[in-house]
Amino acid sequence: MRDNLLRFLHELCGKAMATRGMVGEFAVAFRVSRIISLFPSITMKLSLIRSAAASLSRGNFAKISSADLSFFEKSIGNDYVKTKEIDNYTSDWTRQMKGSSECVLLPTSTEETSAILRYCAEKRIAIVVQGGNTGLVGGATPIYDEVVLSTSRINKRFHLEASSGVLTLDGGFILADADNRLAERGFMMPLDLGAKGSCQIGGCVAAGAGGIRLLRYGSLHSHLLGCTLVDGKGTILNLGGRLRKDNTSLHTAHLAIGSEGQLGVVTSVTMGVVPRPQSILSAMLAVSSYSDCIRLLSLARSKLGEILSSFEVIDGDTMKCVERHLPLKNVFEGEHNFYLLIETHGSNGDHDAEKLNGFVEEALGAELAVDGVAANSESERAHMWRLREESPLAAAKDGYIYKFDVSLPLEHFYRLTEETREKLKGRARVYCYGHLGDGNSHLNVTTDGEDEELKKELSPFVYNWVVSHGGSISAEHGIGQLKRDYRSLGKSEEESALIRSLKDVFDPHRILCPYKMIHSQE
């Protein structure tokens, strides 16, 4: 939910963040205040699903004592046990979710993290794990008085084996910093997010981050080879390794992906990285029907094959909304029902251009697309991406907004939009854009004013529809506190029981990230 808006916002202030090197404690504050000052009206009008976590009573955890603080100070140094001016850690970065905490701990190593967790397990002190604090579901924001364990200082080690393309880096490493270092050696991080200037690789693993290159490079499961996880007992678990092939044990490292801090703290990551593409090309197509969009996706898979990197959709209503609210012009004359933005990443610019042109020609020749434009310059390419990436901003300007981030099998992808539009006819406007190639739809609903009745019925309608059509209510962003009430939708009791048992293996005292994906009192 809201990822493109956030990506857009991140990009606006990304340059400032990217230049600062390592993220410090003040970077978050700087970034948040900057965003709020740029878009006060947007954040004011953004309607979130109400946090479910607030309805849970405080768990039976210990309150922090001065003896605890002394232990922490002794373990990691006075400067890194913060009890004052910690708002940047107790709020999510949009300031939509606010919690409280008695202290923030900033260990600098796996060993310090282990010492903290061992102590907290013994004393039954609740912990919330926080990376770059760029999450979108409040997973890293404390609720009652959980200690915030920030991984921001665990960011020293960075080792690339260039011959194999295997990178080992500390969990607190900022994604963009890692990518910049790789660029010097011809490599690239296979994942890319709007939040890359602040998010940390350990947090990316814990969030199961998808991002905008997933179609081309695959999910984190494609790349993760090993990680160090400090579990809820303080045990240091070195899982997997740095080999691309290793069948000597259960593949436990993959459990860290999408674990949202429930199983432990990811203090180190070993992963495959990819050669930096020599050429990046973009094109847009105007399309009459959703079924033609799907046919074009098949054609793109076949014609662009190994270089197909993005396959994004903007529906006609969204494009009109963009033109209505933003100083941006559609790249096509006239109105169309769907617009596709297609991008390639390849190792040979001439070959890539020939492939992309061939695809566009065939799309037009077969009348699957009614019009097509390839970007001939970096500014044309940027313009195309602005249409897609500012769609959420346009929708936000359109009124009071309700936003969703769902995955659907492609046969149902657009039906959700159509049925929501039908249901809300005359009451609301419905927009759809998203990562069609990944089946990831961003549904946006806007009304002129706040509508209590619609607010009550919309999320249950959308989430039940999605689950009953084989979809996911959270494609990229996880459960955290924001989607807690809906986390069991479509899940079997057997799976839920398994999840609770796994939680008990890693965190038997349930001190890690309570009130969220897996709660301490379940």
Next chain:
Amino acid sequence: MRDNLLRFLHELCGKAMATRGMVGEFAVAFRVSRIISLFPSITMKLSLIRSAAASLSRGNFAKISSADLSFFEKSIGNDYVKTKEIDNYTSDWTRQMKGSSECVLLPTSTEETSAILRYCAEKRIAIVVQGGNTGLVGGATPIYDEVVLSTSRINKRFHLEASSGVLTLDGGFILADADNRLAERGFMMPLDLGAKGSCQIGGCVAAGAGGIRLLRYGSLHSHLLGCTLVDGKGTILNLGGRLRKDNTSLHTAHLAIGSEGQLGVVTSVTMGVVPRPQSILSAMLAVSSYSDCIRLLSLARSKLGEILSSFEVIDGDTMKCVERHLPLKNVFEGEHNFYLLIETHGSNGDHDAEKLNGFVEEALGAELAVDGVAANSESERAHMWRLREESPLAAAKDGYIYKFDVSLPLEHFYRLTEETREKLKGRARVYCYGHLGDGNSHLNVTTDGEDEELKKELSPFVYNWVVSHGGSISAEHGIGQLKRDYRSLGKSEEESALIRSLKDVFDPHRILCPYKMIHSQE
């Protein structure tokens, strides 16, 4: 270990297997006897690491009673509870490992599998799970009297969503059958093994199969989206789903990969499949030094980028051994220290040829390679692959043979061969070939006759060397019974404890696959 020999053997009889459609009970017998009659001398002389499982005493499991057999017959039908002529199930396919069993069960569905496992858990009856019985470490071969649960009949469902390239199929589906069905629709299974005519997709997941396309398409973690696992209590666990993006729970499906039947039976798999390549091209390079091989791997990653599919190595001694024992001629004049076989998979033949030629020219121009040949026909391509794939056969003809399948960081990849050669100087010949692009080395040692002393010291030397250099003692084939004694090498007690805890979550009575990767009495 032995994978290329097996692949070669598989290929020799693959056609017969591929034509039979679904695998029946007699297919295994047919295949095994065929192989043995073709290569009696090879299978006789092959020295395996002695199975460690035999040294473990029988677990405290129930003996099968006639009441048990009646229950099984009632549950899955009389015809599918076999108590006679079951040698094909109680031996591994090379007949190197033999166990025994009171009965073989062939359920046809997830539900029947669940009924069996629920019953066996209650009665404490030990089970060994078997797919196509093509494993290489005896993981699917019973030791004492475990019931063999074969997934061969769980092979009905095959559903491809062509627009997204997501395939759901039953766990007992033969890999080649699935690939053939996909070929009709322009898709391909992303993994390919020599055993593809017999191995089953559920077994591939359980084995964590790598195969010969891993460099291009990634491991099974890149493709698996969901699976159905029937655990050791008979619980049906539907893990993950068919979405490319879903962050609503722990990513438990990935635990099935490489689990070797320890956690449950994989009865259904949902995975992404890939477009079938339009062009496949091969070339060989002659190289003077290992360090140049590594530089060439970097060059290939950069020049061939997204189409690089295989990067195989044959060392000079191995090539001489091939020429000495087989009616095969090197493609190069003269002798060289290393030979590389490079293959591309792409969507455009012209582009791929241009890329490959460019790479070879640069390799020669920079004097990283001393000679280079691109295959100009399918028969030239086949000849190149025969040199690589028959290397194990040549080594097997060279004497009494000791074979290894290890992964190593690239800086150590060839040092293992050099140090083994140095250590065994005058006592044995040492050959190295393998998947250099994946860091997967096949080390072969031959002697003129059986050498008891060498046999005793070789495996500990190799495995300790590998582990102390950050490698894996089993790159692709797992632990099973064959490598049980070495399974803890380089593993921390913390990780081992975690593995045992996970085992207890899925299989609390430890009835699944005892005496192997995780034993019932640990």
